[in-house]
Amino acid sequence: MAEAEAFRIDTSRPHPARVYDWWLGGKDNYPVDEELARRILAVDETVLRGARGNRRFMQRAVRTVAEAGIRQFLDIGTGIPTEPNLHQVAQQAAPDAKVVYADNDPIVLRHAEALLRGSAAGSTDYVHADVRDRDTLLARAGESLDFAEPVALSLIALTHYLDDDPAGDDVHGLLKTYVDALAPGSYLILSQVTPDLSPAAIAKAAQHFHRSGLPFHPRPLAGVNRFFDGLELLGPGVIPVSGWRPEPEDVAAQAEGIVPVYAGVARKP
Numbered sequence: 262m263a264e265a266e267a268f269r270i271d272t273s274r275p276h277p278a279r280v281y282d283w284w285l286g287g288k289d290n291y292p293v294d295e296e297l298a299r300r301i302l303a304v305d306e307t308v309l310r311g312a313r314g315n316r317r318f319m320q321r322a323v324r325t326v327a328e329a330g331i332r333q334f335l336d337i338g339t340g341i342p343t344e345p346n347l348h349q350v351a352q353q354a355a356p357d358a359k360v361v362y363a364d365n366d367p368i369v370l371r372h373a374e375a376l377l378r379g380s381a382a383g384s385t386d387y388v389h390a391d392v393r394d395r396d397t398l399l400a401r402a403g404e405s406l407d408f409a410e411p412v413a414l415s416l417i418a419l420t421h422y423l424d425d426d427p428a429g430d431d432v433h434g435l436l437k438t439y440v441d442a443l444a445p446g447s448y449l450i451l452s453q454v455t456p457d458l459s460p461a462a463i464a465k466a467a468q469h470f471h472r473s474g475l476p477f478h479p480r481p482l483a484g485v486n487r488f489f490d491g492l493e494l495l496g497p498g499v500i501p502v503s504g505w506r507p508e509p510e511d512v513a514a515q516a517e518g519i520v521p522v523y524a525g526v527a528r529k530p
């Protein structure tokens with residue numbers, strides 16, 4: 262892709278970051294994004310709760326690993342800023358936390374400034390990169406983070422945009438190369454859409470993504486568990502997102518019902 266093209270905001274077709282922003286009630290989306298977001302909402306009524314539940318999981322997971330002593334965070338597939346952002350959660354728990362964000366969408370880059378206002382004691386950085394360009398992404402992240410020390414790597418609601426094809430994205434192989442680059446004591450935080458809980462709705466949602474030219478790869482539990490191969494899963498393991506170590510604020514959302522997104526956190530031994 263030409264460099265100028267990588268930075269151009271294309272309003273002629275939907276983008277995952279902007280569709281997700283619409284579900285979260287944000288304003289950084291275009292009619293084409295809203296159209297796809299509404300189509301998916303019409304076939305999967307859990308999608309708004311799923312997006313909110315996913316943001317809440319990010320907060321609980323980041324606090325959990327910060328409390329376990331993690332001071333470095335690499336968040337890939339960051340999305341359009343939505344308060345509280347990951348660095349705010351991490352730096353509230355540990356003001357000296359260093360956070361690097363990475364996303365390949367030009368609209369996220371345009372908002373990067375909002376992601377870079379961190380605590381004085383810590384640091385925040387933004388890398389405009391595709392997760393599939395692992396070497397470039399890690400080299401840039403390495404300007405802020407020390408990969409000889411533990412890092413929490415988060416891919417939250419990202420992997421369902423990547424395929425399994427060994428000649429394509431090879432998402433499990435790709436993730437393994439990221440985990441291999443992490444020091445012992447690092448963590449992987451991951452969530453992704455599954456067809457397990459509401460297969461008909463997720464199949465229809467996938468059709469809408471595909472018709473819009475977007476990849477979408479929901480994965481069953483075994484496929485999500487595979488992301489954590491070789492790592493020590495924290496309790497309660499990989500489970501629907503709202504059930505992952507819920508806090509009192511999550512009780513009402515849990516009562517609204519389960520959402521088809523799995524989540525887990527694991528430590529590299």
Ligand SMILES: C[S@@+](CC[C@H](N)C(=O)[O-])C[C@H]1O[C@@H](n2cnc3c(N)ncnc32)[C@H](O)[C@@H]1O
Binds near residue numbers: 281339363365419422
């Ligand atoms: C559904 S949003 C999730 C945002 C945030 N992680 C959260 O869970 O609230 C998915 C994000 O992944 C980004 N993304 C999709 N494919 C990507 C890729 N190949 N490389 C980097 N980022 C990607 C999108 O631009 C979008 O911002």
